[in-house]
Amino acid sequence: MNMQIVMLLGQDGVTNGAVYALLALSIMLVFSVTRILLIPQGEFVAFAALTMAAMQSGRAVQLGWLVFALAVVATLMDAAKVWRSKGREPWPHGTLGLLAVAALALVLTKVLPLDRIGMFAQALLTIALVVPLGPLLYRVFFQAIAAAHSLVLLIVSIAVHVALVGTGLLMFGPEGGKTEPFSDAFFEIGPAMIASQTLWVIAATLALMGGLWVFFGKTLYGRALQATAVNRLGAELVGISPDLAGRASFTLAAAIGVLSGILIAPITTIYYDSGFIISLKGFVGAIIGGLTSFPVAALGALFIGQAEAFSTFWASSYKEVIVFTLLLPVLVWRSLAHTRVEDEE
Amino acid sequence: MTALAPTTPPLLSVRDLSVSYGPIEAVSGISLDVPEGHIATVIGPNGAGKTTLLSALMGILPSRGAITVDGVETSSPTIARMIAAGIALVPEQRALFATMTVEDNLVLGGFRRHRDPHYDADETLRDVYGRFPRLWERHRQLAGTLSGGERQMLALGRALMGKPRLLMLDEPSLGLAPLVVRDVFQIIAELKRTGVSILLVEQNARAALKVADHAYVLELGRVAMEGPAAELADDPRIVAAYLGKTSRHQEMLTA
Numbered sequence: 001m002n003m004q005i006v007m008l009l010g011q012d013g014v015t016n017g018a019v020y021a022l023l024a025l026s027i028m029l030v031f032s033v034t035r036i037l038l039i040p041q042g043e044f045v046a047f048a049a050l051t052m053a054a055m056q057s058g059r060a061v062q063l064g065w066l067v068f069a070l071a072v073v074a075t076l077m078d079a080a081k082v083w084r085s086k087g088r089e090p091w092p093h094g095t096l097g098l099l100a101v102a103a104l105a106l107v108l109t110k111v112l113p114l115d116r117i118g119m120f121a122q123a124l125l126t127i128a129l130v131v132p133l134g135p136l137l138y139r140v141f142f143q144a145i146a147a148a149h150s151l152v153l154l155i156v157s158i159a160v161h162v163a164l165v166g167t168g169l170l171m172f173g174p175e176g177g178k179t180e181p182f183s184d185a186f187f188e189i190g191p192a193m194i195a196s197q198t199l200w201v202i203a204a205t206l207a208l209m210g211g212l213w214v215f216f217g218k219t220l221y222g223r224a225l226q227a228t229a230v231n232r233l234g235a236e237l238v239g240i241s242p243d244l245a246g247r248a249s250f251t252l253a254a255a256i257g258v259l260s261g262i263l264i265a266p267i268t269t270i271y272y273d274s275g276f277i278i279s280l281k282g283f284v285g286a287i288i289g290g291l292t293s294f295p296v297a298a299l300g301a302l303f304i305g306q307a308e309a310f311s312t313f314w315a316s317s318y319k320e321v322i323v324f325t326l327l328l329p330v331l332v333w334r335s336l337a338h339t340r341v342e343d344e345e
Numbered sequence: 346m347t348a349l350a351p352t353t354p355p356l357l358s359v360r361d362l363s364v365s366y367g368p369i370e371a372v373s374g375i376s377l378d379v380p381e382g383h384i385a386t387v388i389g390p391n392g393a394g395k396t397t398l399l400s401a402l403m404g405i406l407p408s409r410g411a412i413t414v415d416g417v418e419t420s421s422p423t424i425a426r427m428i429a430a431g432i433a434l435v436p437e438q439r440a441l442f443a444t445m446t447v448e449d450n451l452v453l454g455g456f457r458r459h460r461d462p463h464y465d466a467d468e469t470l471r472d473v474y475g476r477f478p479r480l481w482e483r484h485r486q487l488a489g490t491l492s493g494g495e496r497q498m499l500a501l502g503r504a505l506m507g508k509p510r511l512l513m514l515d516e517p518s519l520g521l522a523p524l525v526v527r528d529v530f531q532i533i534a535e536l537k538r539t540g541v542s543i544l545l546v547e548q549n550a551r552a553a554l555k556v557a558d559h560a561y562v563l564e565l566g567r568v569a570m571e572g573p574a575a576e577l578a579d580d581p582r583i584v585a586a587y588l589g590k591t592s593r594h595q596e597m598l599t600a
Contacts, residue, residue, distance in 0.1 A: 220452070220459055227442045227453050234440030237403075238507060239428045239457025 008193075009309040015198050015267060016281075017305020018205040019045075019260045021298040023282025025212070026256040028291055032229035033249040036142060036153045039161040041282065042275025044257025046168060048130045049265035050272065053177025055114040055122045062171040063129050064106030070136040071095070071102040077140065094247060095139060098132045105129045119180065127258050134254025135247040142250075143243055161276065168272035176269040179262075201263045208259060209298075212252075225249060277320065281308070284327050290334065300330075355413075356381045356542050357402070357432070357511050362410035364394075364401045371397040372566045374410075378559075379511060379544050384537050386545040386553040386574065388587060389563035395546040396437055398563070399515050402544075403427050403434040415510070428457050433509035437516045439500040443489030447480055450488050450499055454506030464508070473502045476532075494525035501532065505541075512536065513544045518552065530556050550587035554578040562587075 023041055030038040047063055054061050078095045105128040114122065141160050145152060185196040216222040228235040228245040236242060257279075264270070264278075281304050289297025304323060311322040355378035364372040372394040379385045387395055401408035404422040411418050414430040422430075442450050451470055458464035474481040477498045483491060488499055497517055504512055517533070518526040530552050537543060537556075547553035554560055557574040562583065570577065577583050 220456065223445070223449055223453055224456055226445065227449075230442040230444050231440050233405075233436065233438075234442055235453075236424050237428075237434055237436070237440060238453050238455075238503065239425070240453070241425060 005313070009313055010306065011194060011198050012312075013306035013309035014302070015201045015264075015305070016308055017302035018201050019264050019278070020282045020285050020301035020304055022205055022208060022256050022260050023279050024285035024289065024297040024301045025209070025294055026253040027279070027283055027286045028289065028294060028297060029225075029229075030249045030253045031286075031291055033225055034138075034142070034146065034153075034246045035150045036157055037150075038250075038253055039154075039157045039276075039279070040137065040164050041253060041257055042277070042279030043161065043164040043168065044130055044133065044254045044275070045261040045264070045278055046270050046272060046275030047133070047164075047172075048126050048258040048261025049179070049270040049274075050168070050172040050177045051126045051129060052122055052179045052262060052265050053270070054172065055117075055125070056119075056179050057177070058115040061109040061114060061129070064102070064109045066167055066171065067129060067132055067136065068099075068102045068106045070140055071099040071132065074136050074139040075099050092243070094135065098136060101128060101132050102136075105132075119182065123262050126262060127255070130258045130261075131251060131254045134250035134252075134257075138246050138250040143246060146242055146246055165273050165276070168275075172272045174272065176271045176274075177265070178269045179265040181266040197266055201267075204259060204263055208256065221248065281305075281323065284324070284330075287327065287334075288330050354381065354416075355379060356415060357544065358411075358413040359402065360411040360413070362398070362401060362408055362412065364397050364406055364408045370566060372401065372408075375563075375566075375568055377561050377568070377571075379542055380558075381510075381542055382537070382540055383559065384533070384543040384545055384557045385559045385561065386547060386557035387561045387563050388547055388550040388553050389569075391548065393563040394566040395563055396515055397566075399434060399436075399513050399544070399546055402513065403432065405434075428507070431508075431510035432513065433504040433507055433511070434513045435500045435504050435515060435517065437519060439496050441488040441496060441499055441503070444487060446485055447488055447491070447499055448484040450503050451480070451484075451506050454503035455508075457507045466506075469506055469508065473505055476505070476535075477502050493521050494528065497521060497525075497529055498532070505536075509541070511542045511544060513546075515546050516548060517545070518547065518549045526552065550583070551578075554583075554588075 023045070027038055027041055030036055030041075051061055051063050074095050078092050082089050082091055105125065108125060109129065112125075114125075137160060141156055142153065145156065181195075181197045182200050183196045187194045187196065187199075216226055224235065224240045225245055225248055227238070228240055228242065232242070235245065261270070282301060284304055285297045285301030288300030289295075304326070307326055308319060308323050311319050315322065357379040359375060359377045362372060362375045363370060375398060377385065377387070387398065389395055397406065400406040402412060404424040404427045407421050409421070411420055412422060413419075414427070414432065417430070419426065442453065451473060452466065455464065455466045455469060459466070474484070479495055480498055480502055483495065488496070491499060501514075501517070514533070517529050521529065526549065533543060533545065534556050545553055545557060554574045554577060560572065560574040560577045561568050562570040562577070570580070570583070572580075578588070
């Protein structure tokens with residue numbers, strides 16, 4: 001094992017780690033705001049990657065049908081709610097907008113020559129297809145049971161994941177997909193060759209984290225989401241609707257998932273069921289951060305990325321075993337170091 | 346007991362309100378009024394249903410009976426509707442955003458009005474800081490690091506940021522040092538002077554009766570007595586049950 005291989009594996013590790021860090025962030029965000037452990041997080045990643053791949057290989061993109069169907073169901077659910085309240089409940093914001101976006105994206109995937117519109121337009125269309133999936137999943141499957149026991153939320157979350165994986169097989173088929181890299185350039189730094197795709201992933205990850213930092217630190221809506229995570233009753237009492245907070249966190253989760261998917265699609269071959277194992281690694285990062293501390297989770301995710309890259313080299317068939325076994329000492333340490341945190345007052 | 350007819354139309358009017366936890370009725374058939382610009386207080390021992398009453402009025406708990414705000418009747422309201430009607434609750438546990446700064450807590454207090462073109466968040470914030478100079482001193486501190494009295498001030502300030510018409514306070518003096526309790530009741534009296542209507546739930550009956558216009562005594566989920574606060578403070582039954590055995594501690598609380 002020479003320096004060159006170390007640099008190469010390290011590069012792989014950083015790329016994967018950055019994506020895991022993004023997914024860890026997303027899982028923690030959704031969990032703290034809604035108490036839902038977002039198992040379908042990985043499906044946003046896989047669906048985005050496979051949609052991009054389908055567009056580039058000139059195959060038909062079917063995801064639009066699923067999004068549109070969910071948007072129709074969500075709209076009907078809203079209509080039923082307004083009708084049952086006999087007009088006392090106002091028509092909720094957002095769902096009609098989602099229906100419009102879903103319809104538009106569906107039409108575009110059917111009329112545009114998808115393999116010739118360029119990577120940037122393909123990415124935009126992928127975002128328009130997958131991001132609405134986030135708030136729609138929340139509206140259709142979680143909003144009505146938002147106050148339920150967290151175990152119920154977990155069960156529904158698993159069910160949604162299983163259903164989405166099945167739908168994924170139906171939409172994308174059993175073959176994997178891989179996309180073109182954003183650019184083919186390589187840079188030589190010392191003994192190492194740095195692929196420009198690596199730099200893309202790192203730059204996009206940093207930009208997204210910076211954007212989220214500004215959103216949560218500086219904007220009223222970002223603070224409102226944070227407040228919901230800190231104290232649900234307090235947030236409701238100042239007029240932050242839990243429905244809105246839930247949809248917003250799912251929208252962010254879907255957006256983070258789509259970007260992760262677009263970023264890793266040129267590096268790894270993604271299958272319809274690849275999302276789970278990817279988001280599981282993000283989840284391990286989130287667990288290392290105790291589902292609360294993002295910097296610790298990000299470091300944990302980077303560590304997972306490195307561990308994965310190097311174990312691929314040393315014992316590739318035991319890659320996942322090694323990565324997930326690493327979780328055990330962390331869990332032991334967490335449970336030993338855990339001090340009972342008193343609730344606020 | 347005869348209720349004195351209030352001189353102003355009630356801002357909040359509750360008729361025959363009941364709340365059940367499963368088969369147990371925690372609050373049964375309560376009727377009360379809070380006229381505009383008045384302070385009404387609900388006193389009573391622990392477990393009388395005071396917090397349950399406020400939770401039902403805020404829409405946190407489902408209830409039966411009529412709740413009328415400003416002439417608009419509703420039954421078993423949602424939190425969102427009560428907030429839209431201009432009602433703010435400062436719950437017993439304060440429900441602050443502990444890991445956020447004092448200023449962020451206050452700014453979020455105005456969230457319900459953030460789409461209101463007439464709402465000036467900066468001006469309201471200055472107003473609240475003027476009322477609670479201590480919060481301005483601590484505006485960059487995390488809410489969780491405040492003392493008990495400061496937390497109560499922050500909870501009040503956060504509620505005031507939404508410019509409510511009716512403020513419902515659940516045990517604002519609970520767990521506070523005697524001197525701080527006096528401050529809190531001074532603040533409540535001051536709020537009334539600036540036109541905020543208040544529904545005050547308290548165990549500290551002596552202080553509550555001093556500051557309130559009208560009082561309700563809650564026992565085992567029912568209104569046992571009601572009347573003008575000054576009259577109730579002299580009523581021998583109230584004196585015996587709630588004010589009579591004045592311990593030194595109580596004396597300090599209301600000094």
